[in-house]
């Protein structure tokens with residue numbers, strides 16, 4: 001489904017601010033995989049998603065989606081088959097437009113936009129039905145401006161917008177990190193449910209190690225632009241948060257030794 | 264005498280209202296501070312006047328002038344989308360370049376249209392003022408309704424989203440560059456249409472016609488928003504036209520009170536500065552409006 005080969009991204013090359021944010025990343029996702037990504041701040045997790053979605057250009061390597069090389073496709077073109085939810089609830093919705101307008105923008109993802117009236121009754125019926133599933137009372141006022149909604153409501157709406165057309169790939173970048181615990185749980189449950197019922201392929205970044213193991217079928221740890229390790233199958237089923245921390249410590253120690261060796 | 268002055272001012276307000284609709288599209292809908300209108304307004308006048316003098320039908324001349332404005336907008340948008348030049352600068356470049364183009368089109372600094380057939384020439388013995396006002400109301404209404412309908416289409420909502428949250432709409436598969444080009448073409452085409460109508464209305468085209476267009480347009484926009492806007496696009500659009508009329512009335516009033524015309528641009532600039540720097544005014548106006556409404560509801 002998604003294939004990433006030797007992906008490398010260097011910010012500000014040739015300056016004192018040079019930063020290797022992605023260092024030879026290889027990753028292969030099968031249809032229906034839900035992969036959680038963990039790693040400390042600055043590990044390159046968001047950069048990886050930005051590279052996949054086309055928000056940034058990479059320096060080396062290739063990205064394939066369904067065996068099509070998308071490495072040099074502009075972001076808007078990949079937007080036709082990639083859904084995204086960001087950490088900041090403001091990013092994924094248009095504040096000055098109504099709930100139904102936001103939804104119809106998402107509903108037309110991947111289709112040719114025409115001079116037809118964008119919202120008619122069939123769309124409204126669909127939107128009410130879908131919004132009801134969120135359980136946040138958004139279905140009652142489709143003409144409400146999105147800027148008036150709470151962060152949690154906006155994020156749930158963004159999630160619905162990202163998935164309403166069943167994208168080939170769903171990218172979730174700490175999408176519940178900015179929400180209060182109760183609504184965060186709700187959005188997480190919705191995420192699992194939507195991914196499952198639509199059999200989506202997804203990448204999810206999280207700082208919650210427990211959640212990283214509880215959600216999805218694979219877990220990847222990133223550090224300094226590289227993939228440190230991956231857990232899947234039986235090994236992952238047995239793993240606990242302590243396992244993750246242990247593996248991380250072991251890797252860093254190994255790294256530390258190599259630094260000592262070099263010095 | 265005063266009644267005629269009032270009528271003429273309202274008519275001017277309607278014609279310039281088309282400029283304000285264009286400015287609303289670029290500044291508000293697209294969130295693009297487009298200054299090219301100072302060049303595309305006289306461009307419309309230059310093209311229309313030259314063609315009318317050359318013997319073309321005034322409607323054809325007006326149409327071609329409108330298209331010319333669209334090309335001006337396309338140029339501005341191209342500078343930004345292709346070369347990533349700052350929006351403000353793209354407008355200044357277009358506006359400056361168009362000054363020479365307009366002179367070239369006109370062949371001289373001023374083209375009088377007296378004695379030529381213009382769109383406002385009233386048919387079937389209708390009284391001139393009645394026909395002019397009716398025609399302007401018709402044109403402005405058609406524009407307001409068309410823009411309103413357009414902003415509700417699939418492309419229209421994508422255009423609005425481009426101005427509201429570019430990152431989001433890119434993620435949803437829309438090429439925002441195309442949206443900006445489209446918005447700027449429509450906006451500047453309307454401004455040129457206004458220019459074509461202005462020269463026919465006042466009976467001459469002048470190369471200096473465009474000076475201060477954007478500031479006057481913004482003043483009208485702000486006045487319209489302060490007094491009439493309310494969470495609805497249709498209402499916003501009507502507000503733009505009303506704002507334009509009120510702005511022209513203010514100008515007519517201060518001239519009538521004896522302000523030397525040379526001070527007009529300064530006054531316009533001050534209106535915009537005051538409106539922009541004193542959010543209290545806006546809040547105040549909103550408050551007055553609300554109070555008025557609740558009184559109305561209570562009684």
Ligand SMILES: Nc1ncnc2c1ncn2[C@@H]1O[C@H](COP(=O)(O)OP(=O)(O)OP(=O)(O)O)[C@@H](O)[C@H]1O
Nearest residue numbers: 011012019021039040041042043044045046047048
């Ligand atoms: N646009 C950019 N320009 C320059 N450097 C950048 C840019 N984006 C990211 N970086 C750098 O690349 C590195 C990786 O950043 P990234 O945002 O991918 O980290 P992350 O794993 O998502 O971290 P966090 O958990 O804090 O979100 C960081 O050192 C960051 O400073």
Ligand SMILES: [Mg+2]
Nearest residue numbers: 045046047173
């Ligand atoms: Mg990040």
